[in-house]
Amino acid sequence: xxxxxxxxxxxxxxxxxxxKRSPISWEQLITSCTCGEEIDVSxxxxxxxxxxxxxxxxxxxxxxxxxxxxxxxSGTAAVRGDTPLLQNYHYYWEVKMxxxxxxxxxxxxxxxxxxxxxxxxxxxxxxxxxxxxxxGLSYTGAVRHAAAVAREAAGFCRGTIIGVRLxxxxxxxxxxxxxxxxxxxxxxxxxxxxxxxxxxxxxxxSSMRLIYAASWRASLLVDAGRxxxxxxxxxxxxxxxxxxxxxxxxxxxxxxxxxxVLEEDEDTAMEEEAVQLQSSLGDFFPNQYLxxxxxxxxxxxxxxxxxx
Ligand SMILES: [Zn+2]
Numbered sequence: 077x078x079x080x081x082x083x084x085x086x087x088x089x090x091x092x093x094x095x096k097r098s099p100i101s102w103e104q105l106i107t108s109c110t111c112g113e114e115i116d117v118s119x120x121x122x123x124x125x126x127x128x129x130x131x132x133x134x135x136x137x138x139x140x141x142x143x144x145x146x147x148x149x150s151g152t153a154a155v156r157g158d159t160p161l162l163q164n165y166h167y168y169w170e171v172k173m174x175x176x177x178x179x180x181x182x183x184x185x186x187x188x189x190x191x192x193x194x195x196x197x198x199x200x201x202x203x204x205x206x207x208x209x210x211x212g213l214s215y216t217g218a219v220r221h222a223a224a225v226a227r228e229a230a231g232f233c234r235g236t237i238i239g240v241r242l243x244x245x246x247x248x249x250x251x252x253x254x255x256x257x258x259x260x261x262x263x264x265x266x267x268x269x270x271x272x273x274x275x276x277x278x279x280x281x282s283s284m285r286l287i288y289a290a291s292w293r294a295s296l297l298v299d300a301g302r303x304x305x306x307x308x309x310x311x312x313x314x315x316x317x318x319x320x321x322x323x324x325x326x327x328x329x330x331x332x333x334x335x336x337v338l339e340e341d342e343d344t345a346m347e348e349e350a351v352q353l354q355s356s357l358g359d360f361f362p363n364q365y366l367x368x369x370x371x372x373x374x375x376x377x378x379x380x381x382x383x384x
Contacts (some may be wrong), residue, residue, distance in 0.1 A: 086217055087177070089235025090254045112172065112237050112255075113287045117325060118271070120159035120169075120289050125193065132197060140286045141174075144277035150205045152196035157289075161186070161271045165340070166298055167242040168288040168328035169273060170252075176234045177215035179279035184238045185212030185220075185365035187272040196276075203276045203339060210274065213238060214252045219261045226264075229258035237287070240273065241262070241328065245294030257332055288327060298329065 089095075091111035099317045121139035132153040134143040144153040161167055168280025171184050180200040187210030198202045205220025217231035230253040234236050239252030247266035265271065267358050275284055292298055323330060 086238060086253075087215065087233035088229040088254065090172070090237045091235065091294075094233075108174070109172075109235065112170075113293065115288060115325060115327065118231040118286060118289045119291055120157045122155045122275075122286060125155060128327070128382045133181070141283065142275060142285075143281065143283040144161070145280040145282070147280070149200075149278055149280040151198040152181070152201050152276055152278050152285065153346050154193040154203055154274055156191075156193055157189070157273035159272075160189070161242060161244060161273070161291075163244050163266060164294045165244050166292045166294055166329075167244065167290070168239060168331075169237045170237050170287050172287050173232050173234055173236050173238065174216070174285055174309030175279075175281065177232060179282075180276075182277040182279055182282055183212035184232075184240065184251075184284070185210060185273075186242065186271050187211070187274045188268040190270065191272075191274065193274070193276075197356070200278045203218070204274060211249055211265075212274075212276070213240075213253075213258075218230055219251060219258070221262060227259065227261050229253065230256070235310075239328070239331075241331075242271070243294075244271075252331065255257045281334060288328075290328060292326060310357040 091109060093109035093111060118140060122135050122142055124135055124139070125133050126351040131147075132145055132149075132151070133155055134146050135141070139158070142155050172334045173182070181202040183202060185204040187204060196206070202212065202214060202218075202220055204210045205226075207225055208222045210221070213229060213232075214220060215232050217229050219227040219229050220224045229251055232253060237252075237254050239251060239255060241250045241257075242248075242265065244266060247262075247264055248260050249262040249265055250260045273289075277284075279351065
């Protein structure tokens with residue numbers, strides 16, 4: 077547990093439930109902290125490992141909670157999502173770290189279909205980002221890809237919510253820590269045919285829970301939603317109740333992103349406004365407009381939206 081001291085300045089829990097330093101066994105975690113999990117959206121879950129992998133990963137009955145190396149660790153265990161991530165969709169998912177972070181690495185990220193979850197099972201390594209087929213945020217704060225550290229972000233510890241914002245329309249990847257943006261790390265993810273969410277760990281009895289997984293097909297509506305959120309943020313409190321309720325389910329669209337310059341002292345105000353703005357656009361725009369898609373074979377600036 078001492079391995080994390082160097083990043084304690086950055087790695088913080090999302091809520092106050094995790095102040096006690098005493099260890100929790102992964103079997104006790106089912107009923108502990110649910111802060112930040114008020115919205116129950118899970119479009120995909122973790123994939124049950126093959127029979128021969130069972131010894132290093134335990135997945136809960138609801139397939140949201142993963143425990144790596146339930147007895148002892150002999151390498152890097154990983155699981156991936158049960159659903160491929162598709163081109164031209166926006167994705168956002170969140171994982172909550174449930175146990176103390178220590179050891180070689182614990183990572184949240186994604187990889188192509190060329191990544192095998194068992195490829196590093198007998199070696200202690202930062203599996204995500206060890207080659208060009210995967211991307212990962214380490215608990216140390218390192219954002220890894222192609223066997224290199226691409227960026228330093230905030231790290232994570234027990235109780236931190238790690239968000240992954242994947243835009244498969246523009247091909248960008250950005251990590252969030254406790255819903256604060258860490259900056260776009262990568263821009264060329266459309267080159268992968270298929271991508272899957274992946275988490276991995278070398279730490280014995282380490283555990284994470286998928287607390288949110290949503291997507292939205294890319295359309296002008298998503299861009300409009302962001303613009304609307306930005307202007308509504310200026311007029312906080314004037315969002316119609318119906319809109320607020322719906323935007324709540326897709327709250328990630330309202331999270332600050334790289335276009336927003338987030339000043340240190342604006343953090344709290346921004347978060348309060350974000351809470352007020354939790355909602356979706358479905359009440360605002362008729363449903364048939366939610367299915368527009370971009371025609372993708374032209375330069376980005378000239379792409380158009382076709383309504384199905
Ligand atoms: Zn809590």
